[in-house]
Amino acid sequence: MTDTGTHRRTPSTATFTSRDPATGRPLAEHPVHGPEDVARAVERGRAAGVRWAALPAARRRAHLLSWKRLLASELDAVAASVAAETGKPLQDAELEMLLTLEHLSWAARNAGRVLRGRRVRTGLPASNQSASVVHRPLGVVGVIGPWNYPVYTPMGSIGYALAAGNAVVFKPSEYTPGTGVLLARLFERAVPGFAGLFTVVTGAAGTGAALAASGVDKLAFTGSPGTARKVMEVCARSLTPFLAECGGKDAVLVTADADLDAAADAIVWGALGNAGQTCAGVERVYAVRAVHARLCDRVVERARALRPGTGPDAAYGPLTMPGQGDVVRRHVDAALAAGAGAPLGGTDAPGSADPAEPSGGPFVAPVVLVDVPEDCPAMTEETFGPTVAINAVADVDEAVRRTNASRYALGAAVFCGSRREGAAIASRLRAGAVSVNSVLGFAAVPALPFGGSGDSGFGRIHGAEGLRAFTAPQSVTVRRFAPPVDLTSFATPSAAKARAVALTRWLHTRR
Template sequence: MSVATESPTSFPSLNPATGEVVAEHPVHDADAVAKAVARAREAARWWRGLGWKERRVRLLNVKGSLTRNLNRMAETIHQETGKPLQDAQLETIMAITHLDWAARNAEKVLGRRTVFPGLMSLNQKCELEYQPLGVVGVIGPWNYPIFTPMGSIGYALAAGNAVVFKPSEFTPGVGVLLAEIVDAVVPEHPVLQVVTGLGETGAALASSPDVDKIAFTGSGPTAKRVMAACAQNLTPIVAECGGKDVAIVDADADLDAAADAALWGAMANAGQTCIGVERVYVVDSVYDAFLGRLTAKAEKLRPGFDREAAYGPITMPRQIDIIERHIADALERGGRAVVGGPGSVRKPYVEPVILTDVPEDSAAVCEETFGPTITVHRVRDIDEAVEKTNATNYGLAGMIFSGDRKRAVEAARRIRSGMTSINAFAAFALVAALPFGGVGESGFGRIHGADGLREFARAKAVTRQRFALPMNLTSFERTEQEMARVLNLVNMLHGRRYKR
């Protein structure tokens, strides 16, 4: 006999470092999500009607309130993710700068402008504008629970939409606090609502027929499930998924700076960063010197929940199994652990692990590890490094350290990814004007920058005839003589040969 079980009505958010309950949050079911979306639909009409200037002022005031609540937000992030407080503060600062840019630039990017019609349509006045979609559903991650979703929330609001935000079940308090801050500044209508819960809550948001677009951040397999839910209603989606990002170290690179950046990119946030460094390709002539610097720096790092810790715990417990599997597979296949090893996994923490001589087809090289581990590989030159960088289905980001600007830029352009930084780690993430997103298994679409604003708007073209032309080609009364004159004109304008 089967026994019916009731679905939970609430769930706890836990401190991953201590296991203590941070807070209890409601599980919003499909009906609750539908009601939130309906409220957002009404809010979207009001928000759009305010116009560019009024929305700009209100969003800048939201930014100001978030700034004044920076330490409160950072403490919530610290408690729910376990990351160091200063890292949580830095993440919040990045979110603030992106909200500021979106608010200040939305009208310039999306506002109405006149477009030259071309000689064949000189009698037409042509206008282009980008109109709000309506309701945007945002499904956010736990690793950067304010910065990453702000790349969708802030830009969607600036574009004139209302937002329903489903934060990760590991970091619901961050989303609730953000909604409280927005609601205090914009009390008239709920332009940002938060629905909390587990996977079913996110599925209800993605499958809602009244959501105009979904912005998703998470793993590739989960993205495919979200896309399947969106497909029921042909709801468009922007997906920012994982990566297997690299650091390339050229023969003339500043090795101290490269080692410092690679270590931060690999170990910060316990390696739980979609654009984190998981592979390093070092030109042969400086391989040993670089590895020596990297290992010396790594050996000084210590995870923990105290203020002196370099990074925190693994936030999602099941990720530890993947980290352990990748380390074991690398060692079984001939790799060497020059820092750490299997014993570095001490739940809920993982100490730094640096692996060398790892085969290119091993799990530690091909699959996203999402932990404080890094593989270091010797290559002939920067060309081989680029070739091996691109030998993966992922294509999110990466970095190159080189003393040759021309060679570095050329290599950066050849890397199959959405972003590459030269002589710095992830500098693009700090520049609000630049788009952020990947290719292949790393997702599609863009957040941040002008592309991120356009991601949450639809292009609208309007033409208005200013005067009638002496002949009408789109009429059944068109004559052969008129068509002949047009053909002569087209041949004169477009038929000439161009010299190379």
């Protein structure tokens, strides 16, 4: 929620300018919504949410599928907005839209099944009661979204929260406000009669803080750990529940019997796709020493063929956020100063360009590092650029130890000749999601929960867990008949209570 846009104040409101990150060209003007604007959005959402929650699950499903179909029809327009505001290639924006449609469809179609009430066993002391659990909508969910995947990532909260019966107030990143506004506009077209159910407020840090303090019933945040802590402090003042997805330092483990061509192809895509600006992208690789050199050769060969830019032949676009090039430069320079090698890129590689600005402006050429000390920022901090560090390890046990030593724990991948052994290695990793013989495979499966721990945040989106995350479980008991001995009545004789206690104690000593 860094306030870096161009702002101006008029007598009635303040605005900021969204820009093309590749050229700096102005794209559009958007209002800076303050606390009063946010409060009104939450109030409208609460009124609309009552009517939305009262609908049968099948009606909500029909409305959300109408929105899904409209998003599919308008895919070109939404993808063009994503590409313009982030700088990513149009095909990458289209892929983001395809994943979004899959998730929205799953949430809409499965919410009724996942969230319907269920009967539970009562046990002997409450055998005269029937018991059930229902999942009630929270009310109004606030969502603070990121700029790197401005549709797919926030929709993991928006779509699931709406499917669970809530209203949503969404603050998109100040770098991608137009995409958020377009999503809300299409929702209004697809779901008429529910004005205020899904509202977008625009602005930077101040708007996000206002949303956190607005009295929403839960706040879902995606961003850096530092910003998450600040937002969480605001939520703590009102005990507003908080869900945080804060990025990662994801590792790939490569065993001696792995398919090295498949591993190299996946590593390059996972590390360099979207200019490396992916929370669950590949930043570290641990390869068993016997295959390390061959894997590095394959990664370098593939990465060298990629070119950043804005043309149709560009593999990826610019760094979206100003100043991110400085982070990339710092991580690469520190690794090289500590003795790492750079078979591709790096400021000390013969004939190489500055890794932070290889062609001027925000474009970053691929950087492959090897033998990076584990305490370097390139191994401990999220780089969020088109770089990857590939280190050799003695065996899988060492790879697991190094992977789990990170303070991040979001995603990971394992490349192994045996799928069964790959799954066994995955079970040893401290990561919220793991792919075997692919990277980011879990992102395309809507039924799987997504989230991490440590500096990667907490809570889950997607899947059944993601739907339940935007509800409050309510326990209900119904007395069916009077018990033989009522232990919750002053009228029951003490001797009868004593016999009931003795009987229960006797049963539990023998079970």
